[in-house]
Amino acid sequence: MPAIKFRGVDFIGFDALLNDDERLVRDTARKFIEDNLVPIIEECNRAGRFPRELVKPMADLGFFGASLNGYGCAGMSNVEYGLVTQELERGDSGVRSFVSVQSALVMYPIYAFGSDEQKNTWLPAMQKGEKLGCFGLTEPDLGSNPGGMRTRAKKVGKEYVLNGEKMWITSGSIADVAVIWAKVEDEEDRVRGFLVETDRPGFKADDIHGKWSLRASVTSGLSLQDVRVPESNLLPGSGGLKSPLMCLNQARYGISWGAVGAAMACYDCALQYSLLRKQFRDQPIASHQLVQEKLAWMINEITKAQLLVLQVGRLKDAGKVQHQHISMAKRNNVWMALECARLSRDILGANGVADDYPIMRHLMNLESVKTYEGTHDIHTLIIGASVTGIDAF
Ligand SMILES: Cc1cc2nc3c(=O)[nH]c(=O)nc-3n(C[C@H](O)[C@H](O)[C@H](O)COP(=O)(O)OP(=O)(O)OC[C@H]3O[C@@H](n4cnc5c(N)ncnc54)[C@H](O)[C@@H]3O)c2cc1C
Secondary structure: OOOOOOOOOOOOOHHHHOOHHHHHHHHHHHHHHHHHHHHHHHHHHHHOOOOHHHHHHHHHOOOOOOOOOOOOOOOOOHHHHHHHHHHHHHHOHHHHHHHHHHHHHHHHHHHHHOOHHHHHHHHHHHHOOOOOEEEEOOEOOEOOOHHHOOOEEEEEOOEEEEEEEEEEEEOHHHOOEEEEEEEEHHHOOEEEEEEEEOOOOOEEEEEOOOOOOOOOOOEEEEEEEEEEEEHHHEOOOOOOOHHHHHHHHHHHHHHHHHHHHHHHHHHHHHHHHHHHOEOOOOOEHHHOHHHHHHHHHHHHHHHHHHHHHHHHHHHHHOOOOOHHHHHHHHHHHHHHHHHHHHHHHHHOHHHHHOOOOOHHHHHHHHHHHHHOOOOHHHHHHHHHHHHHOOOOO
């Protein structure tokens, strides 16, 4: 890549709103990404390869289950955890997705709904990156409306037998354990979570190929045919659709910060490029008003997004956050990041479509981020329901 190196994005002294610990966590994650992910990510993206060699170093830095306490986890605040996801996604949304799934969608439900035995078995190993997880909620025919899921669990003696299909599952084929959400036939179809070891007979994961987005992340379809698990694999504290939605809230929160990271990467690259690139009268393109308008729009929206997600993080740390707050942060910040990626791509002209620069990769990644964990429009409806009291789904 030409001599463009990330310099940080802070227009209004945002850093002064962070405490010393938060800045230290952010700077440590930033350096890790700069030294370890940035040099290899374009190759990974081209090859459609998940950089598995980074799992252990990320574990050593406490990135997995970072905001959980005990079991070897780092016990970070929610703001600190958010700053880690910001830096991860500044590197790549696919790598951030891997960490989000491991932390928010697998370790969190084990932590929140699991038995002591389940916690002791899985959490220390997952924190160390020795065991990987995936989260199976979406099905081929049911995405935005997971309540319609067809996957079923039936109690047979001291076992549950699971049958169903899950689709678009991050880390599906590299996971040691899958958190599978299923309706339990003997409990009037109540949704419950199960820990399914992926080497159980009847469990199959096939990768989805041909993705133009999140290419450095593994995405799979899962098939469960008469998969038998002991009754001790049921997450005992799970019950009803609110359980997976609680997990999604954790992950959406991390995405809200992550999107800021992707936007910062695009903006800073476009800004530096615009000062170097000359067109007409040997002037940098940054001297043209129309280019400045794009840069001003981006720094304006990034700054608002930083403030929004920091306040949501402060509410979360104070135990006062509500799901509609997280929906607003996810919806706004991912939209903002996608717009920044498009404007930055435009500023780079033809160079914007090549992987000498990170922008097109971020742009394509963010299309998935806009869709998963509740689409942009589903979050519109969540905010709408919150302010009107009327459910419009
Ligand atoms: C790369 C990637 C990784 C993923 N990883 C995971 C994972 O690890 N685990 C997992 O369980 N899932 C995962 N997903 C799935 C993701 O959560 C779903 O794609 C998402 O929930 C949307 O579902 P869908 O794709 O079926 O779209 P649909 O639900 O079919 O929606 C299609 C369109 O219809 C709109 N729409 C739907 N209902 C309404 C409505 N009531 N009003 C207005 N508009 C509506 C949507 O907003 C969208 O624009 C992943 C997806 C991708 C792309």
